[in-house]
Every structure is written in structure tokens, then in C-alpha cells.
Amino acid sequence: MQTNVDITLRVNGAAVSRRVEARMNLVDFLREELGLTGSHVGCEHGVCGACTVRVDGRIARGCLMVAAQADGAEVWTIEGLSDTGELRALKDAFVERNALQCGYCTPGMLLTAAELLERRPDAGRAEIRRFLSGNYCRCTGYEAIVDAVEMARGR
Amino acid sequence: MTDLVADRWILDRPNSYIGRSVPRPNAPRLAEGRGTFVDDVELGRRTGHAAFVRSPHAHARIRSIDTEAARAAPGVIAVVTGRELAEIHDPWVGVLTHLEGLKSAPQYALPLDTATWQGEAVAAVVAESRAKAEDAAELVAIDWEVRPAVTDPATALDPDTTVIHESLGDNLAWRRNANFGDVEAAYAEADHVIEETFVFARHTGVCVEPRAILADFNPAEEQLTVWHNTQCPHMIQNILATHYRLDEHRVRVIARDVGGSFGIKVHTYADEIATAGLSILLKRPVKFVADRMESFVSDIHARDHRVRGTIAVRNDGAILAFEIDALTGIGPYSMYPRTSGIEANQIVNLMGGPYVFDHYRAQATVVFQNKNMMCQYRAVGHPIKCAVTEGLVDSAARATGLDPAELRRRNLRADDSYPCRSAQGLPFENLSHQESLAKLLEAMDYEALKAERDALRERGVHRGIGLASFIEVTNPSAMFYGVGGARISAQDGATMRLDARGNVFVATGATEQGQGMEAVISQVAATAVGVPPERLRIVTGDTDHTPYGGGTWASRAAGIGGEAVAQAGRALRQQILRAAAAMLQEEAANLDLRGGVVVDAATGAERIGLDEIGRICYYRPDTLPDGFQAELVATRHYVPRKYPFAFTNGAQASYLEVDVETGFITLIDHWCVEDCGTVINPLLVDEQIRGGIVQGLGGALFEECVYDRDGQMLNANMADYLVPMAAELPDMKCGHVESPTAESDLGAKGAGEAGTCGAPAAVMNALNDALAPLGAKPLTDMPFTPRKVLRALGRI
Structure with missing residues (x-):
């Protein structure tokens, strides 16, 4: 089983490339790999919504996606959307x-x-x-x- | 009791910010995701991440623990058992001497040989990431000897029930009996003696941010620094120092942003204490963040009471007596250091609180069991005593044929009867039950609402109206915990300092959990000193940098922390005016500080700005008169001394509709009129009330930690444990009566728990008002699920 995955995506408008564990979920990737700690972890089973981020224009639960699924995606977090003024x-x-x-x-x-x-x-x-x-x-x-x-x- | 006369100077200050809905200085940062919660703090790549092996059994002896495979797993730094951790710490016992007879067993950070609830941490794995630590935790092999689980409080004291702690002799943690007046004589005199049994399910706080701790021990200076989402940094400092045999000044506790607490984060959790120990053992930072599943089985639970209550009433509506017999199971230990006896104690102390009656008898029995530990959670004991009291009052209304509002009017303590004492002897300084109820009934247009309810009943729509009056303990003195030997500070301090540009730093022992404490502190500080709030910097939550204080609990931060700030601010203003007087060759008494400028007190004419005072005092003190030394730091402390608590009061009402086909309850309206004394920030008080109401509604309608007979929690996740979400809730109307406490100059009492106290009672009474015409017996078993409603209606 492949345990690491190379991904390239755009986060808050900037290109990001990383090798991540296949099991790493998106919100852990944003928090731990990119230091974007504004997205919070509340339940890790998709109920509380504290990890909500925007993926390709729609909100998604950062705990219900693995980071590998975001390969090629456009991801926006609270930090980026605060900076743009949206x-x-x-x-x-x-x-x-x-x-x-x-x-x-x-x-x-x-x-x-x-x-x-x-x-x-x-x-x-x-x-x-x-x-x-x-x-x-x-x-x-x-x-x-x-x-x-x-x-x-x-x- | 003492007749107090307060000096309300702070309410008379020019440019006062008291009573204004000033926005919270910390809110924009949080709204942009730029807060600093514990899990946001990074101490570099040497940080170890802890995962705990938790007991799958409610009660089981550990024959052996095989850690070899876990130690060999990738990324693992250490695997630590209870016996290894016990070498560096001393256990604790959760008792207080003023809860006479309360007993508990020594509790270690990790148990030595027996797990006593499902979910108890029994071994720790530290690895370079949390994921790797969890992988390795699965490899820890424990040989268990399963013992019978004690789960039902009703049989915990039976002779053939297993004793959880053999050293204690039985499973009785505590029993309290209280007897005032002559209940039997009251029963003989009464026209109606009505008994009901009320059941309150176990539920828990479900803070969105789980418990978290990051401990960093520096062995070279024996310094332990801890980032912790605690409500009480100084209490935790004391506990870590005491139990790890460190000097107290070698422990620093930092509590930055806290993602909700509600009493959940005010206790000594074994896994958190263990995390500090892991850092000491491993000489590196160790972080532990509870996940949601372990939160459900390790965050304290609360309520879980069965109360048989009795009311004696005459046909004219006069309440003669209350009696209760309460039983609760608190888990295997009494929680440290606040103990798990307080919830039962509050119920005994506060039953019937709003009403005048002379006869009272109570028994509370607190037993050990093999379930997660129970302890203090928002409005400790209050939702229980309020629902039992108000449920019985409604029973009395039905028995006497009096309207529930009228029965309350006849029995509520008169607003001109203070100071006075409750039937249990607790002193009330200044309450407003009659005015609060009147205001509530007016806000809800009670008579019109009753007419609407009755008209709808004719059309088969089943609506109910429920009322609940309440008292609430706030601003606790040292009589709450300190007197029982707990090192929990009832006093709070504030230090204020003028900087060289004329801005003011405020350091306070009170802490921010989201309730808006920083805004309240800034309003009081700005008013007391005489500067706009934007010139303040508020510092909280750091034992190295704030005065000693109790933190946040029992609705104390505004009333006690705020008063300390008021006094420190006044002292700093006087010191600044002395410096200004020296500069201006003027009498300090002729000057005042307003809007950040020293002015002529009589005319308001501007004399000198704070920035100029800062510049001269710090950079050109040589220009000041000989012998004058400017002092631009002031510290003051405050603790209530005359009354053990500042009781607040209020009344709530619920209007709801029951679908008799499905058992679903729709909340239509909710009202609360409460009296927290001086309202410092109307917006924040209302939002405390609303949030509190919803927490009470959760316990009344949705929330329950469901256990099976073997002590397994069956719904330890957010899909199965129901919390109130936006769609189920009504808008809530808040009103206020202001009866300030004369014990402080500010006059503020607490506002954080009143909503939670009264909401379950109001909903219960509304539900039973809706069901009564359908011939259903009163429902008194929370949470009121659709299944229970249908059973009450005989539909299933």
C-alpha cells in the first residue's frame, strides 16, 4: 500500500507542494504542514464543522477529506479569506x-x-x-x- | 448578615463605559482564526505527542502490561505505565473538610493496578506525531482481569455489590442530611402533600475545543512550563508543583485562548497531569490533545441525579415545606480538588431558594460507581434544584387549582424583605424575585399567551407554557472551597501600569474562556482610570505575569476580577494625578483624569496628556521636584468577605408545542428576566444568558451519556450524543432587573450560569402544561425525548 503521496495544490492563492502520508486528513495538513491553525479540529468525524474550509469554491469538512484528495485543488482557509477581505x-x-x-x-x-x-x-x-x-x-x-x-x- | 453601604464612585465617573455594549477587544483576532489555542502552540521538532491507552473495561485489574511491541514501533519515543510515572509524583485525594465525611481514594496520573472506568487512561505512548503514538498505543498488550462493574447508584451500597476501593470499606462517598423546622408538622397542617421523582441524565460539556496541554520541562533549571486550556492557571500551578514535588515558582502555567470551558476545564484530569509527568521524565516537550471520543469518556460528566421531592401546600397556596431525597453516582473517585460532592451539596443548600417556607428536610447520597467521573459543570446543581423546586410548585398549582404564576406570586420572597436568610440559613443580600416575575409575565404577555394556548388546544394543537423562578450562586467567597482546605483562590488581583506613551497595561488573575471577560475588564479599567478602552492592553492567563487569582468559575470573573480592576484603576488614577500635580505645581485634588487627559476637575479644561506624563516620568524624571518619585504601577486585590456568595435571581419561561403523533417538541419562545446586579456590558450579559439557556435546553431535551449495565458508554461520539444545533432552537428574549451587591463598589454579580439554571425547569413545566389536558402524568425524567413523550401519552 502506498503510504506517502505527492500533492500540489493552491492554498490561499499560493502554490504548495508536499509529500504527505496518505492517511493525513486535510485539516491536519493545513495546520501541521502549513501552520494554518485558524481551521480547528473539534470532532474528527464530520459533525461539528470547526474544520470547515473552502475547496474548489464549496465548503468542505477538513476532517472528512484526506490531503491527497486535495491534489490539484484550490483551497481557501479563514486566514486567506480574512486577508482578501472577502x-x-x-x-x-x-x-x-x-x-x-x-x-x-x-x-x-x-x-x-x-x-x-x-x-x-x-x-x-x-x-x-x-x-x-x-x-x-x-x-x-x-x-x-x-x-x-x-x-x-x-x- | 450585614447591612452594607457601597460607594458607587465607579458608576459616577465621567465618560463611564459601565453599562455599555463595548465590543470585545479579542473578538476580531478570534474571528480571523488568529487565536492561540493550546494545539496551535508549536515548540519545535523535539516535541513528543502523547496518546493514551484507555481501559476498554469499566472495572478491571491490570495483571500485566506488555509494551515491547509498542516501544519498537516507528517514531515512538517512550511507552510509560502507571508504576513508572508513580515514581515521580504523589497521588491526590478529592476531599474537602467542610463536606464532612466525604471520602475518596488516592488517584494517580495513571492507575497502578486497577482501571475503574471505561476510558480511564492506563498507559501512555509518546511518539514524534500523534498518529504514530496512536498506532503504537494499539500495540500495548494488557492482560486484564475483569471485575464486576458497579453502575447503578441504587444498588451501589447493597451488601453484595462489589466494593470499588476496598480501602474505603464501601461505595459510599458521602451522605448529607439536613433538617430545618418540622417537616412532619407541616405535612399535618398542609392540604396537599405531593411527591414526585425527578431524574436527571448524565451529560457533559462538549467544549468545541477539547482538553489540551503542552508541557515543557527544562531539567537544567527544574522549570516546568505548561500551556493549558484551563480555567484556573494558579490552581493548576499549585497542583503540578505539589504533586511533582516542584517549587511553585518553578511551574509556569499559560492559558491563552480557551475554546469554551463551562466548568469542564476547571478540574485535575489524570491524563493531563500524566502529560506533565511525561515531559519531566523525557526532558522534552510533550503535547496531549484529547480527541472527541476520549473527551466523551474522560471530560467530567455531570447531573446524573435521581431526586424524590415533596412539597406541602395549603389550599390558599402557601408553601409550608419541601423535602428531598437525592441519589447520585459520581464515578470511581471524587474529582480533585473541588470534589464530586458539590453538586449534591448545592441541591441540598438551594432547594426552594426563591420561596418563603419554614420546614425543610433533605438527604443526599453520593456513591462511587464504575463510570466516568462526575464533577462541577456550568450551574452546578442548579438545574436540578430548580427543576425539582419548580416542578413541585407546578404540582402544587395543579393541586390547589391556582394559576402557576399566581402561586409563585404568593410564595416568592418579597423584594423588600432583604437582607434575610433562606430556609436552609443561607444569607440573601439583595434579590428581586417579585419584580423579575412581573417583568417576565409582562414580556411574554402571559394572559394573552394563555388565551392563545387554550384556543389552539381546541384545534388539536398542543402547546404549553412553563415558568421557573431561580436563585444562582455567584461571586463565591473563600467559604466555597478555601475553607475546606482546597488551594483554590477566591480572591483576585489586578495590576495596572502606565506605559511611556500614556497607555495602560492591565494584568488580571481572572481568565477569558470566551465569555467576554477581557471586554468587561477593559470597560472597568477604562472607567476607573479615565482612559478610552483602546489605550488598554489586557494580560491574562499567565502565572508568571498576572497577580494571583482564582480564574473563571462560579460566575466570579466580572464580579470579583472586575472589582479588583476597579480598585487598581482608581489607585493608578490617583498615582497619575499625583505625578501630574507635581508637574503642574497643582493640588492633585483639583485634577481629574478623563478620556486619557488630565483635566481641571472643576471646569474640565485640559491640563496635560497621559503621553506627556509618561514621557516625563520615564525619560525626564530629573525635571520633577526634588523628593518626588512617580509610581505608575498599582495593584489591588479583592474578595467578598461579608456574604459567602452573591446570590442572583431571575425567572424564565418556555412556550413550546408537542406533536402528539411523533413526540417531537418544538420550542417556540423562551424568555429570561434575571438580576445580576450592575450590568457592565448589556450585550455580553444577554449572550451569556442565551448561551446558558441553550446549554440548559440541551440537558432537558437532547443530551445524555448512555451507559449499559456493564459500564460501557454507548454514544461517545457527536453523531449519537445530541447537542443543540441552530435549527432546533428558538430566539430568546432577555430582560433585567438590577439589584447591585453592596459588597463591592462595582456591584456586579455573575451572569454566566443563570440561563442554564432555569431553562430545564421552564421547559419541563411547559411540556407538562401541554401534556396535562391529554391525561398524561407529569414527565420528570430528563432528557425529554420523543420516546418518553409518546410513552407518557400512552402511544407506545
């Missing part, structure tokens, strides 16, 4: 509305919310709640997050 309206709304407390789920929540605003720009509160229901937050009770998404949409 998440600024959402981030500002989250801060203003206190839609984050400990902040551990927040990068994943922001990436999911950004996709929601792109795909369902007219979503009402119930639909926002459903769209975000794959991202676990223990701190806020979610109401502030729903408010912040609505606030960001208007900006």
Missing part, C-alpha cells in the same frame, strides 16, 4: 453582535455563512438556522450568529 462584512457583524464567544467554531461558521449568503441570499431566519445546523457552537445558543448573518447581508 469575509469582512461577516466578521465585523460577528464582532459587533458578539456572535462569537470562545471563537473556536467561528472560522468554520464564517465560511459556512459566506456560502449561505452566496447561495441563498434571501434566506430567512429559519433557513439560516438550517444552513448553519452542521456547525456546532456551544457558547452562543446561535441566536446572535443568525442575527450577525442577517446584519452582514445588508452590508
